[in-house]
Amino acid sequence: MNAAKGGAMSKGSVSKRPTIVDVAAHAGVSTAAASKVLRNAYGVSPEMKAKVQASMKALGYRPLASARGMRGRTHTVAVVVADLHNEFSSLLVEGIRRECERQRYRLLVAPAGSGKAAQDRMVEDLIDRGMDGIVLISPLGTDAELETMATNTPIVVLGRHGASQEFDSVAADDFAGANLVVDHLVSLGHRRITYINHTTEGTNDARLPEEVRVRGYVDAMIRHGLGDAIDILQSQWSQEGGEQSGKTILSRPQRPTAVFAGCDVAAFGVLTALWEAGIRIPDEISVAGFDNIFTTSLAPISITTVDQSGLDMGGTAGRLLLERIGGRTEAVNTVVQPGLVTRKTTAAHNHLTIDAASGPAPNVSAKV
Structure with missing residues (x-):
């Protein structure tokens, strides 16, 4: 029975052409790593290259002609x-x-x-x-x-x-967009303007939107003579990050009169925290966002923001x-x-003069 079974399997078996997945498994690396070796892509170490090439040879792997760039477009x-x-x-x-x-x-x-x-x-x-x-x-x-x-x-x-x-x-032009928001808030008489920034773990790439926008905020504050009032909260551009930022602002003995969230999603989080605490928007604190997503235009919300199309x-x-x-x-x-879209969450504040006894808002970059 065993012999008959073995013979049947031998008769029906077909030699399977090794794939890049087989090569990766043989070499003990990821499929992506094996593919990078095959394409001679950037960032492959000599050790990795030697290991994968040895597995290709051992398995008799040959890339399909299509994988060598001979196929047409896929549209x-x-x-x-x-x-x-x-x-x-x-x-x-x-x-x-x-x-x-x-x-x-x-x-x-x-x-x-x-x-x-x-x-x-x-x-x-x-x-x-x-x-x-x-x-x-x-x-x-x-x-x-x-x-x-x-x-x-x-x-x-x-x-x-x-x-x-x-x-x-x-x-x-994220730099110009951030300038537009600060200019708008200052024109309304605001001086204590907190900015909600996004922190990306493991990177500080100056070309990402979050890094350009925070530079635009700082530039505008200095240009208006408010360098000592620069106040940056390092958070996440998410609903949760905005809510936590709002709670941090509420915990301060001296609150800002305006909050500029680096994106609309974070602005929604800030508004949620302030609304739940009974803060009147914009009578007590003005709030502005960035992106002009559809929900910012809804009548019950109506957030001032930056439109970047x-x-x-x-x-x-x-x-x-x-x-x-x-x-x-x-x-x-x-x-x-970009262009500024002014709506109902920003207005002139009723108490704009900074109390000389308490001093200006701290020049900080707190992480929440």
């Missing part, structure tokens, strides 16, 4: 996004989708989560799956790393500042990506000018 592109909870990300994605639909391309939305390692794994997977091009929303990493990605597939960087000759970019930014990124896929080689770097 599919991807957008890598870290934060799907932020409604502004949805605006960007929708703008890309509309442009792709207009030019009959399919769009794959790839949620990468937080952190550079997760982002890099997602990009590697998308390249391996034959995307014709990729849009990266506020990606982490150096210019050199992004330029290496661009040698493998066309990419457009959306939201991150800084021009490159190897890839296209689309960003709002998310749909247009996404549409521009989609158009530039498809142009790259179509053969354009020269880099295009686009900066979108």
Whole structure:
């Protein structure tokens, strides 16, 4: 019986061509790492390269012709996004989708989560799956790393500042946008203006929107002679981060007369904390956001914010990506000018004079 069974299995067996997954398992590395060795991608150590190449030889692995770049276009592109909870990300994605639909391309939305390692794994997977091009929303990493990605597939960087000759970019003038908010609040007589910033663990990239916006806030405060009143809360641009920031503000013996949250989602969190504490907005504290997501315009909320045309930014990124896929080689770097949208959460305060006995607001950068 055993012999008959063995003979049947031998007769019906088919030699399976080894895949990159088999190579990775044999070498004891991730599929993404094995793929990077195969493509001679940036950041592969000599040890890793030798290990993976030894496994390729041992298994008799040969990449398919399609994997060596001989296949045609898939007419599919991807957008890598870290934060799907932020409604502004949805605006960007929708703008890309509309442009792709207009030019009959399919769009794959790839949620990468937080952190550079997760982002890099997602990009590697998308390249391996034959995307014709990729849009990266506020990606982490150096210019050199992004330029290496661009040698493998066309990419457009959306939201991150800084021009490159190897890839296209689309960003709002976040510095000018932050200036607009501070100028508006100062024009209403506010002097104690707290800024809610976003802290990304493991990075301090000066080209990310959060870093540019906080510089815009500081610049405007100094320009108005309020350098001693600079007050930055390091938090997270999320509902939870905004709520915690609001509670921190409420715990202070001297509260600001205005709060500028670096994005609308955080502004909603701040408003929630203040409303639950019975603070009247804007009579006691004015609140402003940044992004102009749809919910800020709803009548019961009506948040003052900065409009950076998310749909247009996404549409521009989609158009530039498809142009790259179509053969354009020269880099295009686009900066979108923002505008201030004044609504009901900001107004002149009734008690604007700083008490000389208590002094100005502290010049701090507290983390909440």
